[in-house]
Amino acid sequence: MSRWPSNPRGRLQQAAMELFTEHGYDQTTVAGIAERAGLTERTFFRHFSDKREVLFFGGEQLEAMMVAALRSAPPEATPLGAIEAALSAVTEFFDERHPLSQARQVIIDAHPELQEREGAKMDRIAGALTEALRARGVPDPDARLTADAGIAVFRSAFAQWVRSDVGDMSACIEECLATLEKVIEQGR
Amino acid sequence: MSRWPSNPRGRLQQAAMELFTEHGYDQTTVAGIAERAGLTERTFFRHFSDKREVLFFGGEQLEAMMVAALRSAPPEATPLGAIEAALSAVTEFFDERHPLSQARQVIIDAHPELQEREGAKMDRIAGALTEALRARGVPDPDARLTADAGIAVFRSAFAQWVRSDVGDMSACIEECLATLEKVIEQGR
Incomplete structure (x- = not known):
């Protein structure tokens, strides 16, 4: 977290992550984030609705990347094959952000309300992937x-990846x- | 929702569900719920922290029933078999509450923040089942x-069940x- 990005959103994100890590999430204010980034509070609010959103704005990008990959999977792909394509499409995105994600996870782990928000984010992505599978002709409940x-x-792959030293998301997804x-094929 | 339960918690729950359905969730107050149940606000707060909790207090019971069933599954049961035992243990609980659950779902569907709370409840139950599987010697990430x-x-079974006329949770779980x-065995 040493190089400063040139775009305001990236600067605000880096400033926020630094302050969350140095002083704690609860003690960090929007005013403090803007000051550290060398920007105004007004600029902050042009990019994020509050400090919590700094931790979650990547969710939309993640969803868009997964849905796009699922849509461009070959028509003959099985439902699971199409989902695998969606997951594989975001491994690089994660590997590029490994130290940032690790710092972020420390904050999430310490705040139950942020864990709820994270769960809601994943639920929304699951809903978007469901829609994209339906659009490929996969019926419900499949x-x-x-x-x-x-x-x-x-x-599960993310939990493994964020705790690992290496940050190879692709290997974690394959393992999970x-x-x-395996657990399904072992039967009931 | 016509017979009144004799216990205060049940009366409060029924009164709340009636008012949520008649006047809407947002328009219903704790004072109104207590009045409809013929009880005091003080009694309400002995049972629930707020009106939202009336919709969610069953979650703890559900978790306890699933975890107990998972724990008493035979030692030779596969992980999936143990999970199936946990799901099968709550089908009766649901079938007894079909009209109540349908009324509750209308309210949940209309309020994104209640959907988040529902998602968080399911995440907590998934965490409790994970722990119970680990206690049986199942490693991670399995x-x-x-x-x-x-x-x-x-x-998926609940979504099917709550929208159906018959309310046969066992059949919905088996189908899902x-x-x-099937989708796993179809391969990637």
Whole structure:
């Protein structure tokens, strides 16, 4: 977290993450974030509705990337194959942000209300993936179950990745997807 | 929703559901709920922290029933088999509450913040099931993925059940579990 991005949004995000880490999330104010970034509060509010949103604005980008990948999966792909394409499309996005994600996770882990927000974000992405599967002709409940299974894989993979030193999201997704396949194939 | 339960908690819950349905969730006050139940506001607050909790207090009971069933599954049960036991243990609980659950769902569907609260409730139950699987010796990420897959099945089954006229939760869980097995076995 040493190089300062040139765009205001990136500067505000980096300033916020620094202050959250140095002084704690609760003690950090929007005024403080703007000051650290060398920008005004007004600029802050042009990019984020509040300090919490600094931690979550990436969610929309994530959703858009996953949905786009699912849409461009070959028509003959199985539902699970299409979901795998959606997950594979975001591994690089994560690997580029490994130290930032680790700092962010420390803050999330300490705040139950941020964990709820994170859960809601994942629910929204699962809903978007369900819609995208339906648009490919996958019926219900298949579409919803495949999307939810994919998000379950993503959450387990993310938990593994964010705690690891290396930050190889692709390997974590493969391991978790293979594990899900194994527990289902072991039967009831 | 016509017979009045004799216990205060049940009376308050029924009064709240009637008022939520008649006048809307936002327009209903704790004072109004207590009045309709023939009880005091003080009694209300002995049972619920606010009107929102009237919709969610069943979550703890649900979690306890699922965890107990998972714990008493035979030691040789597979992780998925143990999760199936947890889901099967709550079907009667739901079927007894079908009209109440349908009325509740109308309110949840109309309020995004209640949907977030519902998602957080399911996340907590998934966490409790993960712990219970670990206690049976299931390693990670297997435990987390099996629990999350089970909750995905539960959520799809519930969505089907709450919208159906008959209210046969057991059939909905079997259909959704079989669908998950099918989409995984179809491969990627």
